[in-house]
Amino acid sequence: MEIAQAATPLPIATIAERLGIDPDKIEPYGRFKAKIPLRVLGSLPPRRQGRLILMTAVSPTPAGEGKTTTTVGLGDALTRLGEKAMLCLREPALGPVFGMKGGAAGGGYAQVIPMEDINLHFTGDFSAIASASNLLAAMIDNHIFHGNALGIDQRRITWRRVLDINDRALRQIVTGLGGVSNGFPAEGGFDIVPASEVMAVFCLATSLADLKERLGRIVVAQTLDKRPVTAADLGAHGAMTALLRDALSPNLVQTMEHTPAFVHGGPFANIAHGTNTVIATHSALRLADWVVTEAGFGADLGAEKYFDIVCRDAGLRPACAVVVTTVRAMKYHGGVAVEDLPDVDVDAVRGGLVNLERHVATMRDVFGQKVVVAINHRAEDAPEEVAAIVEACVRLGVPAVEARHFAEGGAGAEELARVVMRVAGDNAPTEPTYGYPLTDSLLGKLRAVATRVYGASDVSASSAVRAKIRRLEADGFGGLPICVAKTQYSFSTDPKLRGAPEGHVVDVREVRLSAGADFVVMICGTIMTMPGLPARPSAEAIDVDEDGEIVGLF
Structure with a gap:
């Protein structure tokens, strides 16, 4: 520093x-x-x-x-x-x-x-992304509070709030406590800002128009008859784009x-x-x-x-x-x-x-x-x-x-x-080869990455996860690429396995659709989308000295 x-x-x-x-x-x-x-x-x-x-x-x-x-x-x-x-x-x-x-x-x-x-x-930038994400969350709850014209199933709201600080206590929460005037009680949770779909959309967008179109495609919930509800259905994508414009x-x-x-x-x-x-x-x-x-x-x-x-x-x-x-x-x-x-x-x-x-x-x-x-x-x-x-x-x-x-x-x-x-060299680079064809099933794509890149022997998933994958494929999302969430410390899902482990099995714990970003997130092993602070966080060493200079940042 x-x-x-x-x-x-x-x-x-x-x-x-x-x-x-x-x-x-x-x-x-x-x-x-x-x-x-x-x-x-x-x-x-x-x-x-x-x-x-x-x-x-x-x-x-x-x-x-x-x-x-x-x-x-x-x-x-x-x-x-x-x-x-x-x-x-x-x-x-x-x-x-x-x-x-x-x-x-x-x-x-x-x-x-x-x-x-x-x-x-x-x-x-991160504050703008957090504001856009949390505006969408607020508009979901507000829509239900004022009559729920879209018929959103309160048990199938998938959109999560975000915060750019590690806080394990916010991974799973209950919102809407305190009576009728505060909305309806519901289970929810926070992710850290970089894990939000709005961040992914922000990074992949090619223009303001593309950003708005992608934000509108974000799927936030299902109706009682299991149809997807999008940010565009709620009329939120325009305001979200305004927050992200600059x-x-x-x-x-x-x-x-x-x-x-x-x-x-x-x-x-x-x-x-x-x-x-x-x-x-x-x-x-x-x-x-x-x-x-x-x-x-x-x-x-x-x-x-x-x-x-x-x-x-x-x-x-x-x-x-x-x-x-x-x-x-x-x-x-x-x-x-x-x-x-x-x-x-x-x-x-x-x-x-x-x-x-x-x-x-x-x-x-x-x-x-x-x-x-x-x-x-x-x-x-x-x-x-x-x-x-x-x-x-x-x-x-x-x-x-x-x-x-x-x-x-x-x-x-x-x-x-x-x-x-x-x-x-001087020649124009050729198109890269890829880890899997988009025609593979979602689980087939994960299996290809796991075996070709991670050295795994196979992948596994619970019956509930497999049912969610089948539902996504039936809804027309099977042709999307996958975004694997797993520990960074190992080729496996066990952070303690160093070197280049082989023959391990990659277990899918949860599946999330990122329709605006055009991929499906496969959450594997014990990885968390809202990290926690360590026993001695770096924050303990960060300060401002008498001259107003930040110290201890690095």
């Missing part, structure tokens, strides 16, 4: 001008961040589309792999090499900031700034080395699709020659959804995928305890390489991507440990590059940038 606060950013108008955007047409939020109106982006002159690089990673560990940090480092390195580069990152949610991980804007000398603003409220414009910031970055849209690829907005990515590809974006958590989660949901929906075609790993991560997946990770252990590195190998195979063999492995250097890494990772990548037939951007900024990732440019 001290490094970020010591940086000297350029005025955001200067960053916009470097991109070819008239600085008089941006909407500044202070001196160092701004929204770029959709009308401005829509009027950009035609140019050759840039090359899209997808940043993903191995299964996350308590040590942290630095996927966002590597994304920033690669973008800065491309800029240092004279390339016109831009980043497309996800906005951090407040829940993890105050919960387990602190800040989420990169680290060391590879950060986007202003770091404190990005991590705390930023330009208010938020839909991408947020422009910069790295510490002044590489421009759109930070826009939701995180959480464990319980959502977890990528930045389609509008931001498409716009960046019109503004820069190289666009580096990230998908949340490991390649089994964020990258799988990036291809099976986002690329399918938005026509995006990555030219190359970078898989981030660390020596520490390989030792952790090789069975080393967290407190022993600083110790040199080449055998443990080799033991954990199965995790990296499966993620590389997923990118290359399932989704047809050219792959580069980035080894995010840490000071305690021994040369022989790094060499073990490089040797494994040679056997896999993919290049591996040790990068030192955390300590050296873009200069430490120049070799990574050169390799990425070489691997990406």
Whole structure:
């Protein structure tokens, strides 16, 4: 955090001008961040589309792999090499900031700034998404209170309220207590904002008109005769669009080395699709020659959804995928305890390489991507440990590059940038292959992801879940892709299973329709869509000093 606060950013108008955007047409939020109106982006002159690089990673560990940090480092390195580069990152949610991980804007000398603003409220996008979600919830209850003309079955309301703070006490609640004037008692609950369907719609929408149409399709309940009730039926989608109008414009910031970055849209690829907005990515590809974006958590989660949901929906075609790993991560997946990770252990590195190998195979063999492995250097890494990772990548037939951007900024990732440019090549990228055909049944799609990506032997589901899936298919939603919600810490649904487990069974606990986002959410294992705070939340260390500076955020 001290490094970020010591940086000297350029005025955001200067960053916009470097991109070819008239600085008089941006909407500044202070001196160092701004929204770029959709009308401005829509009027950009035609140019050759840039090359899209997808940043993903191995299964996350308590040590942290630095996927966002590597994304920033690669973008800065491309800029240092004279390339016109831009980043497309996800906005951090407040829940993890105050919960387990602190800040989420990169680290060391590879950060986007202003770091404190990005991590705390930023330009208010998440508040707008929460307001739109909760307006819809209020309009459902209000419709029933004033006569229920649509015949909504109060037992089959599926819409949940949202909050951008981790609060396990709100997972299951009862609303409407206190008598007739307060509505009707009903079971309900809260999700965290990034897990909401409004967030997914926001990230996948291509325009204001598309946003409104998608919001109108959101299914919130069933009638007494089991017909779906939508936000459009309630007349809510117009007002929801009004709340989201300004938020839909991408947020422009910069790295510490002044590489421009759109930070826009939701995180959480464990319980959502977890990528930045389609509008931001498409716009960046019109503004820069190289666009580096990230998908949340490991390649089994964020990258799988990036291809099976986002690329399918938005026509995006990555030219190359970078898989981030660390020596520490390989030792952790090789069975080393967290407190022993600083110790040199080449055998443990080799033991954990199965995790990296499966993620590389997923990118290359399932989704047809050219792959580069980035080894995010840490000071305690021994040369022989790094060499073990490089040797494994040679056997896999993919290049591996040790990068030192955390300590050296873009200069430490120049070799990574050169390799990425070489691997990406000059030819237009081809359409990716996908994890499953859309013609498969919903359970068949999950089985394909579980067996091809997670190494599972099969999937399981209760009779109630199977009945819900059959109902969705009968209602015409069987052709949608799936969004799997599961633990990020393992290929399985058991967060304690490290490495690359095989033969496990993926159990579906719950199924939710996201008709506006055009996917079906499969909630597997014990994953929660409203996280809780840990025993010692990061919030305990966050404060404001006597000079008004935020401290303890990262």
